[in-house]
Amino acid sequence: MPLTVPCCPSCRSEHVVKNGRIHNGKQNHKCSDCGRQFVQDPQNKVIDEGTKRLIDKLLLEKIPLAGIARVTDVSELWLQQYVNAKYEQVPRQVTVSTKKKGRLTLECDEAWSFVGHKGNKQWIWLALDRSTREIVGVHIGDRSQEGAQALWESLPAVYRQCALCYTDFWQAYRAVLPPQRHRSVGKESGQTNHIERFNCTLRQRVSRLVRKTLSFSKKLENHIGAIWFFIHYYNASLPL
Template sequence: MSATVLPSCPSCDSNRIVKNGRIHNGKQNYKCRSCRRQFVQDPQNKIISQQTKDLVDKLLLEKIPLAGIARVTEVSEPWLQSYVNTKYESISQQVQVRTKKKGKLTIQCDEMWSFVTKKANKQWIWLALDAKTREIVGVYIGDRSRHGAKKLWQSLPPVYRQCAVCYSDFWEAYEQVIPSKRHRAVGKADATPRRRKAQGNAHQEETGKTNYIERFNCTLRQRVSRLVRKTLSFSKKIENHVGAIWNFVHHYNASLPV
């Protein structure tokens, strides 16, 4: 029986080709060991309908990895990755909230841990939430330093920087950035005995004042697969990590009742 003749690479014309599984429609996929390109013989471009794209947009808001979305929608993973890259690059990184009048406003601030590629590359998600409307009114993704707190403060619409009282935990960066007359460092309702002792009387006086933002943190971690603690769906590209979070924030704000 004669050996199977493998095609040459369409990019570098190399013959160092190996089989590399099959694509979504069952065709044999090949990989070039020289330039690392993946390809199929006689490719047929598949037109992705707008209905499929709309479904992909909805699935990106759920805790489903890209490989799972590709299987459900029957599109190729390379096409899906390209579509996601383009979508996240175009997403606005500015909060979109309803207009507020100057007056008594209250926001809750918190930060949650995430990473890109490896756990050593930590990316902290800083969030601010309007305690009355539940809108996310401030977002910044970066390090957990004074710089991160400053960027969160700058991301707030002007009316919040002028009027809002800000409740946060005892992370010192908040105190360094938010004006003292409008900042309240408070304890959490579920604080451990050791943490309560460290927080002192402030825990007894103000416990539970950040419960809405803590609940949103849980929602975000459960809905965005890149943020689930034990997962293989973590981000490998910082731009997509940031884009996925902003994509969910915009969806969340738009879905809140008026």
């Protein structure tokens, strides 16, 4: 029985060649005239809510998108579009428990990361409430005084009014934080142990922050979204 030659769905050309297989094993074709890629008798797979919830959990672990696509049996293209939409909707503001005015203690630090290539550095500025372990301030950008200012402005008002802030000796902190409520300390003091431990947790859980990885971010928007996605999860999981 002669094999039927597939026609290009765009230009109806029969000058079609085989072009590998898609994620579910079906034969992929490519039109030699217009370049369109397609499969015969395509069937749109509906991704159920259970699979989406599983993907949301896997995004919080050190697993690359290609690995998540293999585990959940979805296409990498669909997964990338899903992740793009999810990270775009993640709030860029912390949600923390209500604090009364009084003695509050913050630990602040900045962690190195990059987008696209290591020359495009993106510093993650973080402030952690020592008592509750909540992340109460976040900024992602360069390591300049403007970055320290953005971290300070991201803090809820009660922290800007009352908190004592422990940081390393990076000069940008001294230029921005009120001197009467700022202490520059070394690691040996133990005053920044909790924020440094969180930085380690962040690198262990968000694959695009691992120093030597193929899972690094290609888009700044997704880089920022992934970090915020984990921070919201982390704060919500604390036993407050």
